Amino acid sequence: MSNYLTPNFSFAPMIPERASGSRVWDTEGCELIDLSGGIAVNALGHSHPELIDALNRQAQKVWHISNIYTTQPAQDLARRLVEHSFGDKVFFCNSGAEANEAALKLARKYGRDHFGEHKTEIIACINSFHGRTLFTVSVGGQAKYSQDYAPLPPGISHVAFNDIAALEAAISDKTCAVIIEPVQGESGILPATQEYLEAARRLCDQYNALLIFDEVQTGVGHTGKLFAYEHYGVKPDIMSLAKALGCGFPIGAIVTTDAIAPTFGPGTHGSTFGGNPLACAVANRAFDIINTPETLSHVQTQGEKLQTALQQIGERTGVFKQVRGMGLLLGAVMADQYENRAGEIFNAALKHGLMVLVAGPNVVRFAPSLLLNNEDLQEGMQRLEVAINEWLAA
Ligand SMILES: *Cc1c(COP(=O)(O)O)cnc(C)c1O
Numbered sequence: 125m126s127n128y129l130t131p132n133f134s135f136a137p138m139i140p141e142r143a144s145g146s147r148v149w150d151t152e153g154c155e156l157i158d159l160s161g162g163i164a165v166n167a168l169g170h171s172h173p174e175l176i177d178a179l180n181r182q183a184q185k186v187w188h189i190s191n192i193y194t195t196q197p198a199q200d201l202a203r204r205l206v207e208h209s210f211g212d213k214v215f216f217c218n219s220g221a222e223a224n225e226a227a228l229k230l231a232r233k234y235g236r237d238h239f240g241e242h243k244t245e246i247i248a249c250i251n252s253f254h255g256r257t258l259f260t261v262s263v264g265g266q267a268k269y270s271q272d273y274a275p276l277p278p279g280i281s282h283v284a285f286n287d288i289a290a291l292e293a294a295i296s297d298k299t300c301a302v303i304i305e306p307v308q309g310e311s312g313i314l315p316a317t318q319e320y321l322e323a324a325r326r327l328c329d330q331y332n333a334l335l336i337f338d339e340v341q342t343g344v345g346h347t348g349k350l351f352a353y354e355h356y357g358v359k360p361d362i363m364s365l366a367k368a369l370g371c372g373f374p375i376g377a378i379v380t381t382d383a384i385a386p387t388f389g390p391g392t393h394g395s396t397f398g399g400n401p402l403a404c405a406v407a408n409r410a411f412d413i414i415n416t417p418e419t420l421s422h423v424q425t426q427g428e429k430l431q432t433a434l435q436q437i438g439e440r441t442g443v444f445k446q447v448r449g450m451g452l453l454l455g456a457v458m459a460d461q462y463e464n465r466a467g468e469i470f471n472a473a474l475k476h477g478l479m480v481l482v483a484g485p486n487v488v489r490f491a492p493s494l495l496l497n498n499e500d501l502q503e504g505m506q507r508l509e510v511a512i513n514e515w516l517a518a
Contacts, residue, residue, distance in 0.1 A: 136474055143170030146493050146500040148479065157504040159492040160479040164309070164341050164453065167368035167414060169493035174409050175371055182405035189401065191394060197404035201377075204411050208350055210359040211379035215388060216399035220340035220366035221255025223376035226393060227362045228259055228301065230380065231334045234387040235300030239332055245298045247333075249285040251484075253310035254303065254338055263303060266311070286316060288323040299333040301362075306352035309341035312487040313448055313455025321358040334361040334384065340376070341453070344368035345414040345494050348424040348451030355450065368494075371410040375403035414494060423494050426501060427451040430490060433505040441512045443469070444488075452494055455487040468515060476511040478504055 125139065138150040146169050148156045161167065168175060182197065189195060202214035215226055228246060235243035248254070250265040258277065261270040265282045283290040285308060295302065302324055308314040328335040337360035342352035345368060349355055353363070361384055366376035376398075397403075413419060431447050434456045438444030444456040458466055464485040473480045483489035492500075 138474070145169040145171070146496055146504075154477065156474075156477045156479050157500055157507060158479045159490045159496075159504050160481045161491045161493055162372060163367070163481060164346055164491035165367045165370075166372050167345055167494045168371045168410055169495050170372075172371070172410075172413075172495075174413060175373075175406050178405045178409035179373070179402060182402050185401070187400075187402050188397070190396065191399060195399070195401045195404070197401045197408060198399035201404045201408050201411065204408065204415075205365075205377065205379050208415060209363065209379050210353075210381070211363065212382040213380055213385035215378045215380075215393070216404070217376040217378075217395045218374050218397050218400075218403075219255070219376045220338075220364065221257045221260045221376075222395065222398075223340060223364035223366050223378050224254040224260045224263070224303070224336075224338055225257050227336045227338075227364050227378050227380075228263060228303070229393060230362060230378070230384065230387055231301035231336060233392065234334060234384055235332075237387055239297075239300075242298050243300045243332075244279045245296070245300060246280045247291065247294050247299055247302045248280065248282055249304060249308070250282045251285060251311035251314075252282075252303070252305055252308060252338070254305075255340075285314065286320045288320055291320075291324060291327060295327050295331050295333065297331055299328075299331055301334045301336050302328055303336040303338060305338045305342065306356065307342050307347065307450060307453065309453070309489075310483055312457070312484045313453060313489055315448065315450060316356070318356055321353075321356045325358050328361070336360055336362045336364065338364050340364055340366045341491075342450075344411070345420060345423060346451055346453040346491060348420055348427055350415055350420070352450065368414070369410070370403050370407045373403045373406040375400070375407050419494055423451045426496050426498075427454065429498075429501060430454055430492075430496075430505075433501070434490070437505065437509050437512065441509065441516060443512050443516070449490075452490070452492055452496065454490045455483050456490075458486045458488070469512065472511040472515040473508055476507045476514075478507040478511065480508070 252265040254260040254264045262276040343365040362380045434447045445459040446457040466482040481489040
């Protein structure tokens with residue numbers, strides 16, 4: 125097939141055509157098991173009948189109306205997010221990068237409005253990932269994503285993740301925000317420690333800086349709780365969401381408090397598509413399915429099964445040295461002798477009808493549907509082990 129797209133993505137050789145639950149069929153009719161979830165997006169699998177129904181019903185009413193108006197689906201989704209989080213107010217956009225862009229802009233303006241012109245500095249973590257806009261690649265802690273786009277916005281510094289002393293040394297009265305992924309996703313499914321998030325909260329309070337949790341990947345169920353910060357009992361001032369929020373319909377959001385929200389006064393920020401009624405209608409239905417004790421405990425049980433299965437495969441094949449993460453957001457770390465070869469496991473798995481992910485060069489990542497059933501889990505693990513053994517034998 126010819127490729128009319130810019131070459132910034134290197135597409136896999138098969139072309140998906142249709143999908144249902146955790147199964148995908150390509151244009152050749154081959155069936156795949158999907159443990160990648162569209163990169164932690166398809167939280168209810170593919171073609172969920174409730175989501176199709178929500179989309180169809182809203183499609184009959186109104187698709188788009190602009191932010192000159194609010195709509196019931198947008199208000200309903202904001203109410204759900206507020207009622208089930210630390211927050212009081214919501215801003216909608218269309219992606220994770222836009223959510224972080226909004227969070228960072230909000231923090232800069234809040235700092236300036238309340239404490240003066242000097243309060244503009246942002247602290248982020250090395251190896252963090254916050255999106256691909258110029259501001260978010262600059263805040264993200266991976267130079268490979270930002271260096272080609274210099275000059276970059278100033279006032280951003282990076283400290284080692286989970287290093288309390290480094291954060292203590294970097295934070296000052298000039299800091300307007302500290303942004304952290306409660307589990308670093310793209311760089312290897314690395315959870316923050318309890319002490320680190322507690323220290324970040326304490327230091328932000330001490331220096332009047334806002335604590336931003338980027339829950340674009342961890343939010344809305346993947347960790348076995350609605351939001352990852354609940355595992356820690358540490359609340360942010362702003363939280364960004366996207367990926368699983370729309371279960372595949374593009375939507376992003378930030379959640380913040382009544383103390384901070386007024387900083388985004390009329391005209392200060394915006395988005396043409398943000399709060400789009402189709403996206404919000406789908407997200408409302410998805411939220412109600414995910415935010416139940418049944419779904420969240422299913423994530424916990426299936427996550428434990430997946431973790432155990434991956435550990436066993438690691439022991440039998442010697443390919444993985446550790447499996448880490450929370451719920452159904454897991455990373456299998458390559459053993460030392462196979463260091464930085466996670467991409468080869470991705471390719472081997474795909475050849476055997478299994479869709480996985482990588483998180484950096486050294487971690488094979490799994491972010492399947494939160495509704496993953498035993499059959500798909502077990503068959504997925506069988507395919508993985510066959511793929512790994514063939515790869516080892518080659
Ligand atoms: C995926 C991701 C983003 C970027 O989201 P987009 O929708 O691709 O813009 C930001 N932060 C984290 C933690 C992510 O995992």
